[in-house]
Amino acid sequence: VEPQSDLLFSSRHMNLDSTRVSPVFWTVSDVVSYITAVGFPEQAAAFRTQEIDGKALLLMQRNDVLTGLSIKLGPALKIYERHIKVLQKTHFEDDFC
Amino acid sequence: VEPQSDLLFSSRHMNLDSTRVSPVFWTVSDVVSYITAVGFPEQAAAFRTQEIDGKALLLMQRNDVLTGLSIKLGPALKIYERHIKVLQKTHFEDDFC
Amino acid sequence: VEPQSDLLFSSRHMNLDSTRVSPVFWTVSDVVSYITAVGFPEQAAAFRTQEIDGKALLLMQRNDVLTGLSIKLGPALKIYERHIKVLQKTHFEDDFC
Amino acid sequence: VEPQSDLLFSSRHMNLDSTRVSPVFWTVSDVVSYITAVGFPEQAAAFRTQEIDGKALLLMQRNDVLTGLSIKLGPALKIYERHIKVLQKTHFEDDFC
Amino acid sequence: VEPQSDLLFSSRHMNLDSTRVSPVFWTVSDVVSYITAVGFPEQAAAFRTQEIDGKALLLMQRNDVLTGLSIKLGPALKIYERHIKVLQKTHFEDDFC
Numbered sequence: 385v386e387p388q389s390d391l392l393f394s395s396r397h398m399n400l401d402s403t404r405v406s407p408v409f410w411t412v413s414d415v416v417s418y419i420t421a422v423g424f425p426e427q428a429a430a431f432r433t434q435e436i437d438g439k440a441l442l443l444m445q446r447n448d449v450l451t452g453l454s455i456k457l458g459p460a461l462k463i464y465e466r467h468i469k470v471l472q473k474t475h476f477e478d479d480f481c
Numbered sequence: 482v483e484p485q486s487d488l489l490f491s492s493r494h495m496n497l498d499s500t501r502v503s504p505v506f507w508t509v510s511d512v513v514s515y516i517t518a519v520g521f522p523e524q525a526a527a528f529r530t531q532e533i534d535g536k537a538l539l540l541m542q543r544n545d546v547l548t549g550l551s552i553k554l555g556p557a558l559k560i561y562e563r564h565i566k567v568l569q570k571t572h573f574e575d576d577f578c
Numbered sequence: 579v580e581p582q583s584d585l586l587f588s589s590r591h592m593n594l595d596s597t598r599v600s601p602v603f604w605t606v607s608d609v610v611s612y613i614t615a616v617g618f619p620e621q622a623a624a625f626r627t628q629e630i631d632g633k634a635l636l637l638m639q640r641n642d643v644l645t646g647l648s649i650k651l652g653p654a655l656k657i658y659e660r661h662i663k664v665l666q667k668t669h670f671e672d673d674f675c
Numbered sequence: 676v677e678p679q680s681d682l683l684f685s686s687r688h689m690n691l692d693s694t695r696v697s698p699v700f701w702t703v704s705d706v707v708s709y710i711t712a713v714g715f716p717e718q719a720a721a722f723r724t725q726e727i728d729g730k731a732l733l734l735m736q737r738n739d740v741l742t743g744l745s746i747k748l749g750p751a752l753k754i755y756e757r758h759i760k761v762l763q764k765t766h767f768e769d770d771f772c
Numbered sequence: 773v774e775p776q777s778d779l780l781f782s783s784r785h786m787n788l789d790s791t792r793v794s795p796v797f798w799t800v801s802d803v804v805s806y807i808t809a810v811g812f813p814e815q816a817a818a819f820r821t822q823e824i825d826g827k828a829l830l831l832m833q834r835n836d837v838l839t840g841l842s843i844k845l846g847p848a849l850k851i852y853e854r855h856i857k858v859l860q861k862t863h864f865e866d867d868f869c
Contacts, residue, residue: 412555435555443558448547450642452554457646458606458629461637509749532749540752545741549748644836651840652800652823655831703846726846734849739838743845 406478407471410438422467427455442472503575504568507535519564524552539569600672601665604632616661621649636666697769698762701729713758718746733763794866795859798826810855815843830860 410418415436419428430453436444449464450457507515512533516525527550533541546561547554604612609630613622624647630638643658644651701709706727710719721744727735740755741748798806803824807816818841824832837852838845 433553435553437555440555440558443562444554448554448558450646452547456627456629457638457642458631458634461634461642465637530747532747534749537749537752540756541748545748545752549741644840650821650823651832651836652825652828655828655836659831724844726844728846731846731849734853735845739845739849743838 407438407442407475410441412437414438415441419463419467422463424459424463427453427459427463430455441468442475444468504535504539504572507538509534511535512538516560516564519560521556521560524550524556524560527552538565539572541565601632601636601669604635606631608632609635613657613661616657618653618657621647621653621657624649635662636669638662698729698733698766701732703728705729706732710754710758713754715750715754718744718750718754721746732759733766735759795826795830795863798829800825802826803829807851807855810851812847812851815841815847815851818843829856830863832856 412432412435415431415438416428419425419431431441434453444464446464446469449468450460453460455463504512509529509532512528512535513525516522516528528538531550541561543561543566546565547557550557552560606626606629609625609632610622613619613625625635628647638658640658640663643662644654647654649657698706703723703726706722706729707719710716710722722732725744735755737755737760740759741751744751746754800820800823803819803826804816807813807819819829822841832852834852834857837856838848841848843851
């Protein structure tokens, strides 16, 4: 997955307007839509239960995703490595550009 | 959130007199008022349950907030990153000035 | 255990065709067969429960295996040290050759 | 709290004779008396339940006190930072003098 | 405890022949006998429950002993620091001599 395209893909599928492409502005529902859109509909509900909005998503570390959401380990590993980590990398790189 | 203003904001809303602005002197009730004042009324009670006064608040690390209070992960991440960490930074900087 | 022979052994016993020798292409069932083939039939089911496919297997760290699968500590230590770690080492070395 | 006085205070209140001032020689009951004497009577029982004598006390790390005793987080943070850590520092400094 | 004598003591009390003095060759029952022989009969059963043989014992880290065996914290701290750590140190030193 190429970071930028992951964001474009999700923004298109989540009907986000351009001002809300940045995860900083995502509501809890946007996070749930994003996790669903990238292929983990069964795990998405846990993000609502734990009240993870975009700002919280950007603060999550590996262990928070693996043990703090009560989701299965296999999907948790992929959600963190392929999506959350990439989203954070893209976000914090943008900050420094 | 600008550190100093967070403290001023909380001291004004908590009716703290000037000698108690420093978290070192906060009682458990002051901590509960502070967590409520900065936007987390639902999570504030957990600080009373775990008997966190100002001195204990200054000793908390990220993982203590995320796993030791039995509060939701999203709010826990923000309480730590935006408030407790900032409070500690301000407090320990004051010490060295 | 010599890394390469562990992979050859497992591919032979799992009826994997050559294009699927790399753990990247293993399904959850391939992972379960692999854990069974290397001597841990009782622990193999936990990999299915947690939906660990080959890609997730390559992302697992020591603590994930020891605490995230609810398997006994003795077998967990050996599965990680002798097999998962070796598989990852072989896989990521191949990447850089 | 000044380390040496903490030890003197506790030895006086625990009726320890001089040969038992060093935590190395404390029994589980001495540890319970010490935790009570320094202000945590409600948490002291947990040290008996977990069979912590002086030698074990000197081996405890921050996380062991916070998560291994099933005591409230606020008192746990203070017991570790103000007492156990100080006791260990004093003890291991004595070793090297 | 002097490492070498701990091993000699245990080998004598466990009726191990010389070829099995190295923990690498210990069965789960040998580990249980060893933990009993060094003074922790109540904790020894947990090593059987978790299927810890000599090879697994050599792979255990501090946190595995403290949280993975469901034994009391005081004895766990001593078992790790005085025995398992010493056994590992002796074993891996032998490897490099």
